[in-house]
Amino acid sequence: MNAELTTIKTAAESALATTFAEVRNRLPGDKAVSAQRAAAFDVFAKQGLPHRRIEDWKYTDLRALMREAKPLASPPDAATKARAKAAGAMLGDVEARRLTFVDGAFVPDLSDLRGLEGGLSIGSLADALAEGDPAVLGHLGKIAPAGDVAVALNTALMGDGAVIRIADGATIERPLHLCFVASEKPAATFVRSLVVAAPGTRAMLIESHEGPSRSDYQVNAALELFVGQRAHIDHVKIIGEGAEALHVSTLAAAIAAQARFNTFTFTTGGAVVRNQMFLNFDGEDTVAGIRGATLLGGRQHADTTLLVNHIARACQSREVFKSVLGGEAHGVFQGRIVVRRGAQKTDAKMMTQALLLSERAEADNKPELEIYADDVQCGHGATAGALDDELKFYLMARGIPAAEAEALLIQAFLGEAIEGIEHAGLREALMDSVAAWLKARK
Amino acid sequence: MALLEVRNLHAGIEGKEILRGLDLTVNAGEVHAIMGPNGSGKSTLAYVLAGKDGYEPTSGEVLFNGKNLFDMEPDERAAAGMFLAFQYPLEIPGVATITFLRTALNAQRKKRGDAELSVPEFQKRLNAAASQLGIDRDMLRRAVNVGFSGGEKKRNEVLQMALLEPRLAVLDETDSGLDIDALKIVADGVNRLRSRERAFVVITHYQRLLNYIVPDVVHVLSKGRIVKTGGKELALELEAHGYGEYQEEAVA
Numbered sequence: 212m213n214a215e216l217t218t219i220k221t222a223a224e225s226a227l228a229t230t231f232a233e234v235r236n237r238l239p240g241d242k243a244v245s246a247q248r249a250a251a252f253d254v255f256a257k258q259g260l261p262h263r264r265i266e267d268w269k270y271t272d273l274r275a276l277m278r279e280a281k282p283l284a285s286p287p288d289a290a291t292k293a294r295a296k297a298a299g300a301m302l303g304d305v306e307a308r309r310l311t312f313v314d315g316a317f318v319p320d321l322s323d324l325r326g327l328e329g330g331l332s333i334g335s336l337a338d339a340l341a342e343g344d345p346a347v348l349g350h351l352g353k354i355a356p357a358g359d360v361a362v363a364l365n366t367a368l369m370g371d372g373a374v375i376r377i378a379d380g381a382t383i384e385r386p387l388h389l390c391f392v393a394s395e396k397p398a399a400t401f402v403r404s405l406v407v408a409a410p411g412t413r414a415m416l417i418e419s420h421e422g423p424s425r426s427d428y429q430v431n432a433a434l435e436l437f438v439g440q441r442a443h444i445d446h447v448k449i450i451g452e453g454a455e456a457l458h459v460s461t462l463a464a465a466i467a468a469q470a471r472f473n474t475f476t477f478t479t480g481g482a483v484v485r486n487q488m489f490l491n492f493d494g495e496d497t498v499a500g501i502r503g504a505t506l507l508g509g510r511q512h513a514d515t516t517l518l519v520n521h522i523a524r525a526c527q528s529r530e531v532f533k534s535v536l537g538g539e540a541h542g543v544f545q546g547r548i549v550v551r552r553g554a555q556k557t558d559a560k561m562m563t564q565a566l567l568l569s570e571r572a573e574a575d576n577k578p579e580l581e582i583y584a585d586d587v588q589c590g591h592g593a594t595a596g597a598l599d600d601e602l603k604f605y606l607m608a609r610g611i612p613a614a615e616a617e618a619l620l621i622q623a624f625l626g627e628a629i630e631g632i633e634h635a636g637l638r639e640a641l642m643d644s645v646a647a648w649l650k651a652r653k
Numbered sequence: 654m655a656l657l658e659v660r661n662l663h664a665g666i667e668g669k670e671i672l673r674g675l676d677l678t679v680n681a682g683e684v685h686a687i688m689g690p691n692g693s694g695k696s697t698l699a700y701v702l703a704g705k706d707g708y709e710p711t712s713g714e715v716l717f718n719g720k721n722l723f724d725m726e727p728d729e730r731a732a733a734g735m736f737l738a739f740q741y742p743l744e745i746p747g748v749a750t751i752t753f754l755r756t757a758l759n760a761q762r763k764k765r766g767d768a769e770l771s772v773p774e775f776q777k778r779l780n781a782a783a784s785q786l787g788i789d790r791d792m793l794r795r796a797v798n799v800g801f802s803g804g805e806k807k808r809n810e811v812l813q814m815a816l817l818e819p820r821l822a823v824l825d826e827t828d829s830g831l832d833i834d835a836l837k838i839v840a841d842g843v844n845r846l847r848s849r850e851r852a853f854v855v856i857t858h859y860q861r862l863l864n865y866i867v868p869d870v871v872h873v874l875s876k877g878r879i880v881k882t883g884g885k886e887l888a889l890e891l892e893a894h895g896y897g898e899y900q901e902e903a904v905a
Contacts (some may be wrong), residue, residue: 602743611760
């Protein structure tokens with residue numbers, strides 16, 4: 212007990228401890244879940260909030276950035292739910308099956324649960340925990356790294372989230388949209404979702420996070436994703452949080468043999484964003500695209516941290532991350548590709564590029580390759596720089612005004628990453644978001 | 654009124670004077686060739702006219718269609734009818750050639766107070782211009798100049814010129830890096846655009862291009878000034894005797 216007290220120092224850390232003590236007996240789940248929560252909280256209690264001397268959090272000193280811990284969000288009232296109806300606009304015309312979560316709680320009224328395709332089942336994590344669903348408990352926490360403090364806090368305090376199961380061989384035509392909306396109340400939410408895609412399934416999963424611009428709410432969202440053999444799963448995460456929000460999210464995926472897996476993160480919102488991905492290639496011959504685009508201005512800070520773990524042989528992964536940084540924004544990319552001894556014939560290539568629109572913007576880039584096999588093709592590249600004046604002049608010499616020339620070049624820069632998304636409607640929606648961002652910048 | 658009137662122009666880069674009192678008058682309908690040795694200021698003149706950053710005029714004036722050229726940004730100059738065919742056309746990854754062309758044309762039309770072209774109308778004009786230059790649909794869909802050969806890049810410059818219909822086209826060493834077949838395609842493209850309303854300034858080191866684009870007037874540029882002006886036969890003279898005498902003359 213004394214040891215705990217000496218390591219918990221900041222106001223935010225103390226508040227988290229108080230919160231956990233208050234709510235631990237009210238959170239859903241039986242004794243086993245309760246023990247899992249306690250063990251997870253212990254990981255946090257021992258380490259405290261991650262800070263710059265923790266290598267994985269070097270550029271995102273959460274201890275300094277997180278001044279306070281907000282109280283847990285209370286269940287949304289009718290007015291809050293009504294306001295949440297307008298959420299998800301960034302998806303444009305994409306026809307998706309929407310599952311809405313307001314302040315971290317699943318809202319069936321705002322969700323489309325009618326006519327589920329064969330093989331698709333959708334539920335809430337709070338229900339699954341309360342009922343002690345063995346299939347859910349059997350998967351929960353199996354792939355998210357327990358030692359990561361963000362994951363640990365999520366496990367300790369998880370309230371609700373989506374539980375999606377796709378049965379053997381099912382093709383889910385409509386994209387599934389997990390729509391997370393924060394209300395005006397500056398509160399904290401800990402959402403945990405679980406997606407289990409059985410062998411041979413095909414589905415697209417969209418995760419969007421948004422909230423009001425004048426509330427300093429806090430989001431800790433985690434998704435555990437099991438991709439079965441020969442499954443083809445596309446995942447897109449849109450982080451469009453309000454300007455004062457703190458957003459920490461985790462994707463942990465276990466990918467079986469001969470799967471196709473694509474994930475794309477599109478980040479424009481939030482004061483402080485940490486987007487972390489832990490991807491395990493557990494089976495051979497998988498092809499994966501791991502991409503992202505980040506657009507920041509003002510004093511925004513966004514950190515993308517990626518761990519790609521090539522465990523099985525002959526998997527191919529392509530990592531492409533692009534960021535556009537204006538104002539005094541700070542973009543961070545940490546990408547680590549680990550190739551285990553048995554992962555011969557791995558083909559992994561990582562590319563990160565930052566476009567700095569202002570002299571006070573900062574891009575930090577830390578690519579790492581850790582290779583224990585001897586017959587692999589791995590590489591990484593990184594660039595950071597300003598817009599090319601020569602290109603801009605070329606466009607202007609053809610009659611395109613300066614602002615429009617810049618916008619065209621920025622769209623082209625990000626387009627190279629966005630075109631990796633297979634869904635044409637979503638590609639267009641994101642390009643529209645880029646155009647809107649550029650317009651708002653002026 | 655002359656289309657282009659350059660009077661006693663001094664200009665340079667990073668404080669180094671390269672154009673030292675250049676005078677040039679170009680009327681609509683004329684083709685002027687500017688020839689000169691390396692370092693005489695040919696490309697500087699092209700960049701100063703187009704408005705490239707860093708190529709600053711220090712004195713003198715340039716009137717384009719009666720207006721002070723230096724009051725205009727590069728895009729405004731383009732909309733007013735100035736076109737520079739680049740010696741080294743740039744590659745723009747991620748921007749499809751067709752998007753680039755439509756954006757440019759509509760931006761110019763907007764600035765001139767004309768309505769934007771409808772997609773079918775634009776497509777019609779583009780197809781007509783592209784087929785004359787042997788540019789296929791695949792090239793138009795590709796990113797601007799990315800993976801294009803030297804000849805394709807120059808043809809793309811002429812395509813832009815054909816679509817944008819400038820009043821004055823400045824061709825900066827358009828012949829460089831082209832084999833004879835590519836040169837003919839490019840020259841034919843330029844010749845088709847010759848008209849009474851339009852003028853050309855053809856900047857070149859070698860006389861070869863002028864066999865295909867026959868100029869009305871030939872100027873010799875040396876040390877930043879026009880040191881001799883004559884008819885098309887002057888180009889042949891230069892080809893035969895080189896630039897030696899003009900370089901010495903300018904020094905003296």
